Amino acid sequence: MRNVDRLCLAHFWVAFAAFLIACFLGAWQMWVRSPLGANIGTPGQYFMSVTAHGVSMAYVLTTFFIMGFGYFVAVTSLNRPLPGKGWAWAAFWIGIVGVVMTVIPIVMGKASVLFTFYPPLTASPWFYIGLVLVVAGSWIWCVLMLVAMRDWKRENPGQPVPLAMFATVANAMLWLWTTVGVAAELVFQVIPASLGLVQTIDAGLARTLFSWTLHAIVYFWLIPAYIAFYTMVPRAAGGRLYSDTMGRLTFILFLIYSLPVGMHHLLMDPQHANGWKFIQTLLTAFVAVPTLLTIFTITASLEIAGRLRGGRGVFGWIGALPWDRPMVLATGLAFVMLGFGGFGGLINMGYGMNAMVHNTAWITAHFHLIFGGSVVIMYFAIAYEIWPRLTGREYASPAPLRLQLWLWFLGMMVMTLPWHWLGLEGQWRRVANFNYADPIIAGWGPWVIVSLVGGMVLLVSALLFVRNLAVLHRSTLPVHQPRPLYALAVHPPHRVPASLNGFGLWNVLVLVLMVLAYGYPIAQFVIDPSPSAMVHRMH
Amino acid sequence: MTDRPVEAHERRILGTELLWAFGVGVLIAATLSLIVFTALSRDINPPSNVERIDPKTLHLSGEFAEHNLGTTVGPDGRVTARFIATQFMFVPRCVAVPQGRPVTLRFAAPDVLHGLLITGTNVNTMVVPGFVAQVHTEFTRTGDLLMPCHEYCGLGHSEMWATVQVVPDSQFKPGPDGRVSCAQR
Amino acid sequence: MVLGSLNVPVQNGLQKAYERGASAVNSTIPPSAADLPPESIDNVDEAALAEVMRVTPLGAGIVAGTAVALLVAGFLAMYLLVFLPRGTVG
Amino acid sequence: MAQSSDPRVLDQPWRIWATIAVSSIMLVGILLGVVIIPVVQGRSDGIDAFTAICRALGILPGSPARQQVSDRTPPSPVSQVVWTSGVLQILADAKPERGQAKAQEVCVACHGDKGVSMGPQFPHLAGQSGAAIYKQLNDYRSGSRAHPQMTDVAKALDEPTLADIAAYYAAQPTRSPNP
Secondary structure, eight states, X not given: OTHHHHHHHHHHHHHHHHHHHHHHHHHHHHHHTSGGGTTSSOHHHHHHHHHHHHHIIIIIIHHHHHHHHHHHHHHHHHTSOOTTHHHHHHHHHHHHHHHHHHHHHHHTTSOOSXXXXXXXXXXXXXXXXXXXXXXXXXXXXXXHHHHHHHHHHHHSTTOOOOHHHHHHHHHHHHHHHHHHHHHHIIIIIIHHHHHTSOSEEOHHHHHHHHHHXXXXXXXXXXXXXXXXXXXXXXXXXTSOBSOHHHHHHHHHHHHHHHSTTGGGGGTTOTTSOHHHHHHHHHHHHHHHHHHHHHHHHHHHHHHHHHHHTTOOTTTHHHHHSOTTSHHHHHHHHHHHHHHHHHXXXXXXXXXXXXXXXXXXXXXXXXHIIIIIIIIHHHHHHHHHHHHHHHHSBOOSOSHHHHHHHHHHHHHHHHHHHHHHHHHHHTOBSSOSSOOTXXXXXXXXXXXXXXXXXXXXXXXXXXXXXXXXXXXXXXXXXXXXXXXXOSOOBSSOOSSOOGGGTOSHHHHHHHHHHHHHHHHHHHHHHHHSOOOOEEOEEOO | OOHHHHHHHHHHHHHHHHHHXXXXXXXXXXXXXXXXXXXXXXOOOOOOOOOBOOGGGGGGSSTTSGGXXXXXXXXXXXXXXXXXXXXXXXXXXEEEEEBSSXXXXXXXXXXXXXXXXXXXXXXXXXXXXXXXXXXXEEBOSOEEEEEEBXXXXXXXXXXXXXXXXXXXXXXXXXXXXXXXXXXXX | OTTOSTTHHHHXXXXXXXXXXXXXXXXXXXXXXXXXXXXXXXXXXXXXXXXXXXXXXXXXXXXXHHHHHHHHHXXXXXXXXXXXXXXXXX | OOSSOOHHHHHHHHHHHHHHHHHHHHHHHHXXXXXXXXXXXXXXXXXXXXXXXXXXXXXXXXXXXSOOOOOOOOOOOSOXXXXXXXXXXXXXXXXXXXXXXXXXXXXXXXXXXXXXXXXXXXXXXXXXXXXXXXXXXXXXXXXXXXXXTHHHHHHTSOHHHHHHHHHHHHHSOOOOSOO
């Protein structure tokens, strides 16, 4: 059993190493595009850095953290050994080979196509093949999670699957569904083009297939944070989970509604008609429901904890909460950032209103606040929570942990709030250096400098995070009796309907919704293929 | 704790959750109804135009041939501005449009993905090679506005922008051939 | 107590609950994940919980409710005051 | 809720409610997005309901709310060369040696053996981009570009030979600008 700890630690350290490098790149980019670094670095270096920053944060940090956390949950919540541990290590090494194969062409400048690809631009085939390997490794993880749950359910017939595992398997199911899009795009369109087997590529179809993945992937990243909200925060705060059923329903709603909404990333694309775009806006409104349910359920759980600790009156429980505990502090900060980021998302999904903010700094602010902010701060909190279990060492004091969380929160807010204003002013994305002589752009300079300061604070916080984890490996404080990790619900589930204990029904509904949302939009490229564009090789 | 109150209490919790879900549903319905209302009353949509065009032969077509780009005022008074979005410039670099009148902007890309926005306006669209991007809008404010390419299109992406001069309708004079060009300031 | 201030009450509660011959507490080998104390025990007192549950979702409802209402109000304001004045799009 | 704890029976309400919820959302989406909004918008610019719905589905180009712009500008292309994968294949398969042989008969007189021209009125071809030379020769051949000598020269050569000559001169070392 203990060697699962080594498996989890290996995954986490790869994830956080990629994270730290990407933080340096992000800070450098903030400097280079600001008036202070106006003539430093070339566009080639900038877009190489943006590609590396995107790939590290979006594909390496997330995939490896989620796989490591999934193994940990499968072992601790089901209280049984991980099935197929050999496969888990194989998946890990496949992922490592994939990452190396992806990073080399980036560093050689042969893959400056950013982490969202943008065909007809094509990068070196190794870049794409490396990413396919990382995804293949994560598919093995998905199968292991499904097998772990199936074995547990066979050993405990009729028993409800522990919520943490149920959510992890929902995440694996979601990931299997969503990688179909990017896998199809890479295997059938982009890799043949980058290998030179074909000279032309259907850019409209490529974007549509990538959009299939583009939104559900952010929920794949987000669900571990929500697993922490539902199953760790109530226990850390000293209370109970308000409703286990709502927890299951939330993860099911994520599975159903995050998949068909990918095309809201194409609201401004000419190749899809208004009818489909309105359906995307409507479905996106419903993908906000699980988040809004979570805010209520987790705040209620925190209210229970606060009142148990003596909080009086309508809001007394807030002050009574143990904010000195990293998991509780991280949750509070995550909810604030989720609020700002969610507001950004509400504007983005506004059908015609998307025209106001598409591809501006507003969008960058939105996903830095939600992913970079509330999700990554919960990754920190999860790491802090389970590191003692993995390393058998206890923290001397939670103070540096809290400091790191506060720095991340402040840095993120200071970096992203100005971006909202700049986005409305029209500051567009992926700019290596701005022409600050232009009167319109000159006005943005001060705000870019403010966000640069935020970026530097984030870099300090990232360094402190890695230091906090590394210090624990050398700490001499043995963990005597690790606290129980997962929260109890106010009413622990005894009998749970089959549909809240498995995914059969929900997979059918996902299929139906995918046919509605993506059926014609993809079929139109087969029925009446659009004239294809010439492949533009960047390698 | 006998079983009866637990069952009732569990249902009370689910009741509060459903009440919350209902409240959230009402708020979401409010946002969606505002979107539908303005779609119906002011024709507000995201720009869509599933109109195919071969990116490789734009120069052979009549509409997107070089001499036909820029702003033209049709016999029926309709103002149309046409652009080519190519690596790393918009052709033409500067376009004049009237304030307060409906304007149709049409874009085509011969090479890779581009995109554009006009600062301070709701003009925003992707330009996908293989399709004609079309935005119907009405400029509310005058002035020289920036129209950058906002979708990564290669190492020169940062330098790809054009200027849109929004001139008051009174100063918007089409020439004999119906064309309007930027005022050289 | 060198164990750090991390939810000390919970630690003490657990210590008492496991004095009955739980696995050797100060074994140098850190206990593996499987020997975690069963999840089903925490030191929440049922009576206190019942008392708390009589009023609980009110505070959360108000906090979360105002937050979501603010978000939607912000959406409506942005739509009417920032988006529409910038001209139609279609 | 049925009292029996058999999960399948417990499941009944969940299946019903889930299917109702998802199908009603789909219905509302289709009804509003594909029928109501386009038809109502179409009326504002005289577009009939059927066309508006087809435009909202993406079967017809254009916005359901605005008449499509008609443009009858006659095409007058400056060049007939279209960079398709076929053309790129011709350039890729070009043989510089065959180009050199052909150049001896046709081009050397004015453009020089190594592409360094005899006089100022003849452009240097050494190291020029192969695609550029190929395009200019094609323009002469198609009449998009006229020149007293070059039009006849180009007309006498076929496509692959143009590519060979272009490849040959492209391969020549460019002379240093200030010898």
